[in-house]
Amino acid sequence: MKELELKYGCNPNQKPSRIYMEEGELPIKVLCGKPGYINFLDAFNGWQLVKELKRATGLPAATSFKHVSPAGAAVGLPLSEVERKIYWVDDMDVAFTPLANAYIRARGADRMSSFGDFISLSDVCDRETALVIKREVSDGVIAPGYTDEALDILKAKKGGNYNVIEIDPDYVPAAIERKEVFGITFEQGRNELVIDEAFFDNLVTENKELPEAAKIDLAIAMITLKYTQSNSVCYVKGGQAIGIGAGQQSRIHCTRLAGNKADNWWLRQAPKVLSLPFRDSIKRADRDNAIDLYIGEDYMDVLADGAWETIFTEKPAVFTAEEKRAWLDKNTDVALGSDAFFPFGDNIERAHKSGVKYVAQPGGSIRDDHVIDTCNKYGMAMAFTGIRLFHH
Numbered sequence: 001m002k003e004l005e006l007k008y009g010c011n012p013n014q015k016p017s018r019i020y021m022e023e024g025e026l027p028i029k030v031l032c033g034k035p036g037y038i039n040f041l042d043a044f045n046g047w048q049l050v051k052e053l054k055r056a057t058g059l060p061a062a063t064s065f066k067h068v069s070p071a072g073a074a075v076g077l078p079l080s081e082v083e084r085k086i087y088w089v090d091d092m093d094v095a096f097t098p099l100a101n102a103y104i105r106a107r108g109a110d111r112m113s114s115f116g117d118f119i120s121l122s123d124v125c126d127r128e129t130a131l132v133i134k135r136e137v138s139d140g141v142i143a144p145g146y147t148d149e150a151l152d153i154l155k156a157k158k159g160g161n162y163n164v165i166e167i168d169p170d171y172v173p174a175a176i177e178r179k180e181v182f183g184i185t186f187e188q189g190r191n192e193l194v195i196d197e198a199f200f201d202n203l204v205t206e207n208k209e210l211p212e213a214a215k216i217d218l219a220i221a222m223i224t225l226k227y228t229q230s231n232s233v234c235y236v237k238g239g240q241a242i243g244i245g246a247g248q249q250s251r252i253h254c255t256r257l258a259g260n261k262a263d264n265w266w267l268r269q270a271p272k273v274l275s276l277p278f279r280d281s282i283k284r285a286d287r288d289n290a291i292d293l294y295i296g297e298d299y300m301d302v303l304a305d306g307a308w309e310t311i312f313t314e315k316p317a318v319f320t321a322e323e324k325r326a327w328l329d330k331n332t333d334v335a336l337g338s339d340a341f342f343p344f345g346d347n348i349e350r351a352h353k354s355g356v357k358y359v360a361q362p363g364g365s366i367r368d369d370h371v372i373d374t375c376n377k378y379g380m381a382m383a384f385t386g387i388r389l390f391h392h
Contacts, residue, residue: 073106109243127149193226193389203382224337335357
């Protein structure tokens, strides 16, 4: 198959629309559904991301994409009991495989952003992963293959209209890539940069200690950023992205956005949040929305009289700013990656509030000394990679 006609482009008025190969055949098969233009953008970017994560870590990887940027990305490490609860899988009587763990973690870190995602998996989708996908609101999935049982489960989703794409894992794209904007063709060499442990050898801070686990987290951050709309930064802990800030014009806004997401991920694990007395009738997505409000500044939207009664069996106590700060201070050993240099130390100041200890960025700012000094103030280890990772 050399081309596939699509329903429309980014918007319904943009017709005709298709994907096609100038030479050779498309490296994909649509096994179910009718993926659209944006679905394929998410699928192909996400597939590259998880393929690189698998190569860098040796672990199955998954990503949850929305609007051509990852909402989450993770590798297949085991789930803690707390993670099983905050990701809403503690009620599933399933022995999760590493691939299922990877998707649960990729989807769960920022469940607000992942709602209605497109999923990319590094390995053949198994039954356990399909059972997790079955529960979530999602547009589709791309993987190098599917077991028969997994495919049956996914084909039954959305009344048989769920998008299931199989990609040839051996497909190698052309070295030169092109796209058109305003009738003008842009051409560039593909970004084939390999991110591995050696990527973080140039430690420029007083703290030169970079444990193996931190190198893995920094690799996850930088690979994730390679496929995130710039400007972008990524906070990672324990093998999963916990906060991604994408497409911001200012890097400090990017750092704040991603940091707020990382903070929300950690606040969800606070005992006060874990024990929220939800009514049994409240669905997972509505619980996510309620938690997001409860831990934020608009908490009265769910705690006001006449509101809490529809969500909770009893009125929860306010999660005060002092209590939240005390809990956030317990989050440590977070890794932070940036797709371009930090121009000011304010980014490091904000990162410190979210428990960042390890940093990777290209370097090259005229204020590098100020950024390094700010890292030294907090005992952080920072590597200069020398490589920018813009993605547009």
